[in-house]
Amino acid sequence: MKQNYKSYYLTTLLVFLGFLQLSAQAIIINAPEPADNPNLAGNSVWGYICAGNGGFNEYFVNVTWAGTANAGNEFILELSDASGSFSAPTELVTVTDKNTVNDFDVSFSIPTDTRGLNYKMRVRSTDPVKIGTESPAYNMFYMDITNNLNISELGDGVPPGSVCATGPITLQVDNIPNPETYQYIWYRSGTLLTGETGHTLTVSQSGMYNAYVDYGPNCTGSGNTDSNIVDVTIGGTGSGIAINPPSKTILCPTDSEILSIDQTDAAWSYQWYKNDVAIMGAIGTTYTVNGGVAGFEGDYAVEISGTGICTERSAPVTMSNPGSYSITRVNPENVVLLPTIPQTLSVVTDASSPTYKWFKNGGEIAGETTSTLNVTEGGNYYAQVTETGGSCGSTSKNSETTVVVTPASFELVLDYAGNYTSCVSTSIVLEVATINAVASDGTKTDVTEDLRNAFAYQWQKDGSTISGQTGNSISIASNLENGSYTVNATIDTYNETSNALAVQLLTGDTVTISSTGTVYCSASDLITLSASLDLATESFEWQLDGSMISTTNTNLNVSATGTYRLVLNRDGCELISNEVTISPLDENLISLEPAGNMVIPEGTTRTITASGGTAYRWMDPNNTEISTSDSAAITEPGTYTLIASIGNCDIVRQFEVSILDTFKVPNVITVNGDGINDQWVIPNSYSNRPDVNVIIYNGQGEEVLNEFDYKNNWPQTSTAFTKQNMVFYYKIRNANEVLKQGTITVIR
Template identity: 35%
Template sequence: MGSIVSYTVQLITCISLLLFSGVMYGQSLKQPELQFSAPCVSASFNEFHVNFAWDPPMVYSDNKFILELSDKDGSFANPRELVAYGDKNTIFKFEFIFAFPTDLYGTNYKVRVRSTNPQKISPESNAFPAYYLTVNQPLVINNFVGTIASCDGSPVTISVNNYPNQPAYRWYRNGTYLASQTQSSITTAQAGIYYVELDYGTYCSSATLSNAVELINGQSSGISINGSNSIEVCEGQSHFLAASIDDPNISYKWFRNNQAVTTSGYRPRFDINTVDNAEGTWHLEIQRGGGCIERSGNVTVQYKSINASLQSQSGTILLPGDEITLEASTNATQPIYSWYRNDVLISNATEKTYTTSQPGNYFAKIKETSGCTLEIATARINIEIPTAISVSIGKRSDYLSCESISTEISLSTVTATLSNGSEIDVYNTLVNRFSYQWYRNTVVMTNATTTSLVLDGPEDNGIYKIKATLNDLNIYSNEEDIKLGLSSDLTLTSIGALSCDGSTSVKISSNITDPNFTYQWYVDGQIMDSENSPYVETNESGTFKLEVNGYGCSLISENLTVSPLNADVVQVDAGEFITINEGIYRTITAAGADNYAWYRAETLELISSDPYLTVSEEGQYILKASVNGCEITKTFTVEYLERFAIPNVITPNADGYNDKWILPNSYANNDNVEVSIFTLTGERVIQTYNYQNDWPQNNIPVVNSGSKPIYFYKITKDNNVLRKGTITVID
């Protein structure tokens, strides 16, 4: 009995030691064992198992074992909980059953187990790929069309139709994985068999494998439309356009003006007249297997047509006894002509020309007998017998009566008046059929039988008209009164000069001297009693002009003035006032007179009879010059040049020096020199002739600033300014 009790105590002690030892050294969490290799998760399949084992000692009763999932790169920085068990705390080996999240997409996921009490983390599981299949059915590419063509090496695009917005795709050509192609479409010109699947890793993608599409290389066939690129066809008659290639495996489509007129199909020939209007630009498109479309060049189609015109070389006005020939022109190859007058067929008129002497409304019909059957009518020509014919003449447009010195008159219009009163211009038709005769002042002119006359002088002035004659028909034109000017210019010139005693005269001459003209002279606006002559002589002064008349026109000259003797005929090389330096000589020379006499003005002493005079002294001198018996007098004043300048500063301080404004002798004490002084504001202080060098006479006013004022001065003679400047007043 004692031994049994002792064994029991020992057993309890051992268990206690074991439990204590577990608490001290901790549990051991084993590496999770995956019960899958590459989970392909979907909404219909999402249950997976992981085996887990751990070693004692025991965990606390509130402990939980949590299965955690890493990110797609195997990192547990932010682990996600897959499932947690709180009832496995006494089970050392058990199985986690869980579902993966729906955003699973990667190749390096891991799981681990974490306990909460005590806090332990197991080793990480082996890495595994895992994908949640949002698409779990085959992809569709190229809308199930099994063949696509690269036309002439141009790239084509193959696209996913039903799921185009997934994260990544895996494309294959001839079974080879194209690692660089991860989009929902691929653009390529390389031939081969293409298919695609969603990129759900190596093991999960096959469920989305698409249909296969074969890419073939389509080459140009060089399609064209047989024949010329510009053709004419008969409207309403069949005409076929034919393709240069006839192949039942090709689809044909015909176009007019870039609009399809047929559907696609086997149609290598097409009758273009089966459409409402075949005229236009045609082309053909063909399509081989794979979808390559090839276009032909253009063919321009026109309906064959003919044109026709009708003309009359001799006009449309039928004069008595005349015939008019009408001629039809056409581009028809084998034409047949029919002529009509007033819409009635003319018998036996089947040639291209028709001659008639009857008025009426004419046209021709032309029928093409080669190829297409075509008929066209020409325009109509109305042939009439006029009730009257008139002609008129006219002057050149720049003609001005009695101003133009030449002009031309000519036949300007030939007009026919029809039975309805209307008038038509028939100049071009009849001008060369008439003969002509000109008349001047109702007299037949010799050798004047053309349609125009050139008139080049006033002797041709007169009233003109023309007569036009055709057979027994004489037609007179209107009259034109032509007056050409006598000359382009009338000028007067004079010779000679008037004398004081009337013993000489002036001869005035005209540049126009034609004896057939009449001449009337005027002086000061009054008619002169003179002969009918282009010349006149006068010993009187006045304003003269001449009027010349001839052939109905006149000219009036500009005025010519004859003046009495002018003192300016005597020229002197010095002015009225002459300034010299004292002791210096100056020679004054005159010209233009017959005789000269020089005098001193004070004594009237004759001092020279030469054309010149030499002076060295101040004073007045007189020249008396004789010209044509007339005496001309000129006076000169000689003065010495001043030896000191006009002062511009005075000091009126009563010290006896520079108290007054002193001018040189030539300006002071001179009755002909005016002296004026002004303030700065323009107020006149003095204005006087014969200045006495006595300014200022009173005190000079002081301005507000306390300084003496500044004055302006001006010295004039005979309204000419001799000197001007300023005067500054200083104490």
């Protein structure tokens, strides 16, 4: 009989598993189809999407599917990219309440960056996992720009109306954010410019130009983005007018100069400008500049205009008086005269035909008549520039004064080359970082780049010369070289010593600590920490959570949980070991799979596995050891014991094993008081279980029993059964699912 029960449950299980497999596969999701928007009047089934205009962005699709969806299933409406690819789909909406509805409509909104002609949609389910059929391609545009564009040549937001140019110009959209992220439609005199889709357009032909944001064939017209029209004329004279070179550009008070345009045309109009301001009445082909008029100096140009030509202005001509030139000192204001290095002073001028003289301390230096001067002595120097002004004589100007000094001494500043932290760094390079020339008044001038390689150096440590170290830097690679460093530097008659720089490097040695365990069980347990170095000759301290706990124990017996480390004193620096964390015993570290008590079919074997320990011992109900691995085979009912070790700590776990009842849930009971089948007795896999809920309903759907840990004691009396063959309904469930349900017929 037991074998028959086993065969029955095995057959039932196989059928159930087959049903689950069929259910997981038996779902088909059709392509979503455009649907009517119930919030709009009339029939509003869409064939393309033009969203965003006026803020509108609500559309509907119809979803149909066939098969069986599980209780936790979700239907997700997805949108492809603009090319129709679902490699990275956008989730538009998730539907959770249609798992029993095979035909429904759902609303969605498109993302604000949607712009393209080939968007597709599909529906995906999560339980079972299924990807539905893709829809056809649709034009979809979110029209976030719905105002008139402005196009201009200058990009300043001002509609130009018309532009006249002698060569190609560029028109651009200039009144919307990030215009380069959109595509455009450009027209010239009503003709579409094929292939021109950018926010700029190079114009080389005359015509009337305007543009739209390209929202596709269905949406562009409703986007209201048509731009202003720019009338572009390309052509005109294109000859590049100019002013004839004047005979002189420097005018004395008695001088005048006639400026004239290099080409003329009876159809042209002329206008002369000074410093870009139109000169009133100057509308001829020539203009006379009078040196006797105050403020005549400036830049003069002429502009032409006329019917059928583009307005064009010449390059300017500068007119000045003899004293209008400038002179500029090229070298610094203060120059240090360095040993072995000559210094050159120089000036530049915009005078047309200058002559030069140099002066030292107010006296002229004979023979120095160029724009440069080599100096070998200290003093105050300047250059005098003279400009010959024709009939009004000559004008002279002096440059700014240069102070040339000879240093009284030099200052050498040492620094660390790179990042350096005392007792952290294990190597460092010291270098001569700065060399200052110090004047007699204490003024310092940085001459590092000029003299860094000119000095002769000798490095010293703690006042003693370091043999062979004669460069402008020194490399220190060991804590054995710790100390105070200086460098002595000589050049010509100067002999200088730098500042002192301390070096405190950490030793390159390492120290590690280890422990006999990492879990502290109780005060009776012993965990010992030891070091990789012999501590007998070391100065050290053991630390717990950063605080000192011992300076004498070469091996430390642990008496508390926390983080331990060892700190050695090496040459005034701390040499810190790795950290070892000793944790308190946590019984939750040991877990069993499956967890809790076990119910196994009679004659079968179940395996239980433990994790979190370092060693295991399994005991059967007779306290006989059955395994020392992380798992054990269970075949008999009773109380089993696991002793799991974590380090030197033991954790004991016990669990009950019972045999699965092989009888079915009865659907008939007889409450006649004969002691046979008077109560509804169900298998022990359901009864006496605090995690299993048993519910019984009468024929009117009212609960007559609702219990966890059911004791097989319903009904407790037969008085409630007023009729023969009363039918009740039961449901047996746990926290996640219904385990069993059916009917109970009560016979009196």
